[in-house]
Every structure is written in C-alpha cells, then in structure tokens.
Amino acid sequence: MSTPTPWPEARRTAYELGLSIDLPTVELPLDRAVGHTLAAAPASANPLPAFDTVAMDGYAVRGEGPAWDLLDYDQLAGHRAAELPDGRAVRIATGAQLPPKTEGIVRLEDSTVTEGTVSGPHQRDWRETGDEIALGEELLPAGTPVSPAAAGFAAAAGLDRLTVFEKPTAAFAVFGDELIDRGPARDGKIRDSLGPMLPAMLEGLGATASRPVHVEDTPEAHYNALNGPAPQPTILCTTGGTMHGPVDYLHPTLKKLGAEYLIDTVAVRPGFPMLLARTPNGIVCGLPGNPQSAVISVATIVAPLIAGLLRRPLPELGVAAVADDIPGRGDCHRLALVDDFGRLIPHHGSAMLRGVATARGFAVVEPHTNARRSDALPLVPMPGRTS
Ligand SMILES: Nc1nc2c(c(=O)[nH]1)N[C@H]1C(S)=C(S)[C@@H](COP(=O)(O)OP(=O)(O)OC[C@H]3O[C@@H](n4cnc5c(N)ncnc54)[C@H](O)[C@@H]3O)O[C@H]1N2
Numbered sequence: 001m002s003t004p005t006p007w008p009e010a011r012r013t014a015y016e017l018g019l020s021i022d023l024p025t026v027e028l029p030l031d032r033a034v035g036h037t038l039a040a041a042p043a044s045a046n047p048l049p050a051f052d053t054v055a056m057d058g059y060a061v062r063g064e065g066p067a068w069d070l071l072d073y074d075q076l077a078g079h080r081a082a083e084l085p086d087g088r089a090v091r092i093a094t095g096a097q098l099p100p101k102t103e104g105i106v107r108l109e110d111s112t113v114t115e116g117t118v119s120g121p122h123q124r125d126w127r128e129t130g131d132e133i134a135l136g137e138e139l140l141p142a143g144t145p146v147s148p149a150a151a152g153f154a155a156a157a158g159l160d161r162l163t164v165f166e167k168p169t170a171a172f173a174v175f176g177d178e179l180i181d182r183g184p185a186r187d188g189k190i191r192d193s194l195g196p197m198l199p200a201m202l203e204g205l206g207a208t209a210s211r212p213v214h215v216e217d218t219p220e221a222h223y224n225a226l227n228g229p230a231p232q233p234t235i236l237c238t239t240g241g242t243m244h245g246p247v248d249y250l251h252p253t254l255k256k257l258g259a260e261y262l263i264d265t266v267a268v269r270p271g272f273p274m275l276l277a278r279t280p281n282g283i284v285c286g287l288p289g290n291p292q293s294a295v296i297s298v299a300t301i302v303a304p305l306i307a308g309l310l311r312r313p314l315p316e317l318g319v320a321a322v323a324d325d326i327p328g329r330g331d332c333h334r335l336a337l338v339d340d341f342g343r344l345i346p347h348h349g350s351a352m353l354r355g356v357a358t359a360r361g362f363a364v365v366e367p368h369t370n371a372r373r374s375d376a377l378p379l380v381p382m383p384g385r386t387s
C-alpha cells in the first residue's frame, strides 16, 4: 500500500504537473477567446480614453465668463474636435472629443442660453487621455481567464484578437458494469451519475470535455481505454476502480502501461483513493467511484492541474464561517459539505450527491482537529457551481 499524500500537497503536486506542460497557444477573435486563458499579456493599441473625452452633455467654454458666445455648430461624439477660440462656447455631447483649449464645461442642467450666449458654472467634466490605460500598457497578465468583460476591455483598448492557450482536452472512462445510463435503477444496477456531471465540471474549470465512455470491467477493456487511439486527450479521467476490489483493474492497467504515479491515495475523507499518474499516453486522474469522493477529487487534483496547464494561479480557497460543529476525520483532512450559510449539509456520505447538488463547497477540517461552530475554515468551492 502506498503512503497517502497530504491533501494540501496533493493540490500542489497536481498544480505543478500542470505547470510543467506547455499547451499550444492560438490567436482568437475576441468573442471566441472568451472562456480561454491569456497565454501572453496583451498591450493596448490605443490609450483609454483614446482622447480627452467629454463626460457630460453641455457646453465647452474658453476664457473669462460669465457668458460665452456660442459657436454655430455642435461638437458631437465621433468627430475630430476643432480648437475652441477664446471667449467662445460650443455645444458638446457626452463622448465627444474635447475641443482643444477648452477650459471648462457648463453642464446642460446648469446652463442658461440667451441670445446666442451661454452662461453658468463650469468644471472639468472630461476624462483625460490615458487616464485608464496608456498606449502600449499591459491590459491583463498572462494566465488571466478571458471573461466577457475582459473581451470588452480588450476591444476598448483597440484589440481584435487575443493570444490564448488552447484548452486542455479531457476525456472520461467510466468503469463499472453495475452502471446504466438511462431510466431507474433495476436488477442490482444503478444509474451512472458521474457521466452527466463531470464533463460540465471540467468545462467550468477551463477544459474541453468529450462525452464519457463506458468501459467494461475486464482487464482488456481497461487496457484499451488507457492505451486508447490517438489523438490522446491532455487529461484522461477515470471513474471507479481505484481500490483493489475483485474487478478494480485500474492499478494493474497503469502498471502494465509503465505509469509513473504522482499521487496514489490522498489523506482526505471523502476522496481517499484518488490517484494522479502519467502514462506514455498522457495524464490519468483516477477518481474514486463514490460520487461525492469523485467530486472532491476533481476539486483536489483536476482543478489545480487545469489551473497549472493554463498558467492560472493555484485555485484559492475561500473562507466559510461554519454554523455547526464539524468533527474531523483523524489522520485525514475532512472536506465537509456546507451550504451558503456555512451550515453542515445532511446527506454528506461519500456515496451521496443530494447535498453536493446544492452545496456552496467543502469546508476543510485539518487532521486531528474538530471544527467548532463559528470557526472560519478554508472553503473549497464546488466545481462547476456558477452562482
Ligand atoms: N476494503 C475496502 N473497500 C473500500 C475502501 C477501503 O478502504 N477498503 N474504500 C472505500 C472508499 S473510501 C471508496 S471512495 C471506494 C472507492 O472505490 P473505487 O474507486 O474502486 O470505486 P468502485 O468500487 O468502482 O465504486 C465505488 C462505489 O461507487 C459506485 N459508483 C462507481 N461509479 C459510479 C458512477 N459513475 N455513478 C454512480 N455510482 C458509481 C459504485 O457502484 C460503488 O457503490 O471504495 C470503498 N471500498
């Protein structure tokens, strides 16, 4: 039996494995770059604001007041601004280029217009060139996920394309002859609950996931699944068969393939039997069959692995002020399901998904400790939860 890896070390090991692999990069138009991760820091192609920009509808004025003669044209947004002569005012719109030599702006609501002159209090109601970002300045560092807002920011800064990492690809081999993929449980068989769940979780973490493939409980089928045809995915997640039961062929297959184990069991409950290995065909994340243990394994090794591949930071743990006492699990870290209010969720057995379905995440109880109500514990966010 192998020595269980401490839970924090398992996260780091998976992250470092990701960092050690260089994903290809690609330049994508902004809309298609959303959901990817920046592989290079983009530089602005125009400052922001691109020019001194009027911030309020009203009148641009120059010279001593209290009244200024109005010019007979309007300075609207989208046009190059003409210099404002001394003693004159021009009607301006929000977003217009500020007429050079403007000394102040009289807001529409503060203005009085009589016989071709305007009067009223004036102020610096404009945004200065480069106030938000200078020309050529770095917009965002490499490793930043391209959110819809990041794509909008890049557009504002004059960019058409972004250099991003190609998404790591993930495939799933679901082990277990007891599993069916339609209808209610029958004749000792149960529904596969991981197949419909894991691809969306990994997509949420930044991968491209393919449809799970059911693999028979035979050594040959396991070998073919792990030695499968090209092109190989970056990450192959297997589910079930991580222990040493009568039809658990994962370990023998990995040995046959000459796999290098980076993790072989983790000192965490649930989730103990997870593994991380490299074979000549790629990375294997072995997720335990108990569904909640599989989710914890995604959070423990798959999420940090994907973050490392994409050069994102190691996923940060949040904080949960827990509302209940939570007993620890001896030598192991305990990952305890909590709701949005820090309450321990019932149905937290490793075979159960009832609590996982709505949980905010897992509160982390250190080995050899018990958490007390109102303790602030680290929180592992629920993979795939978007709100
Ligand atoms: N003698 C021991 N037995 C077990 C131990 C142990 O330490 N000694 N550990 C238990 C723990 S902890 C876990 S977790 C499981 C892990 O087992 P495997 O990864 O080998 O998974 P299986 O045996 O294939 O399945 C376990 C359980 O989960 C159900 N399952 C599997 N896949 C799915 C799926 N896709 N959808 C829904 N349910 C699934 C399966 O039917 C079993 O009930 O081992 C314990 N045993």
Ligand code: MOO
Pocket (backbone or CB within 6 Å): 268, 269, 270, 271, 272, 273, 288, 290, 293, 350, 351
């Ligand atoms: O460690 Mo198991 O994964 O408790 O169910």
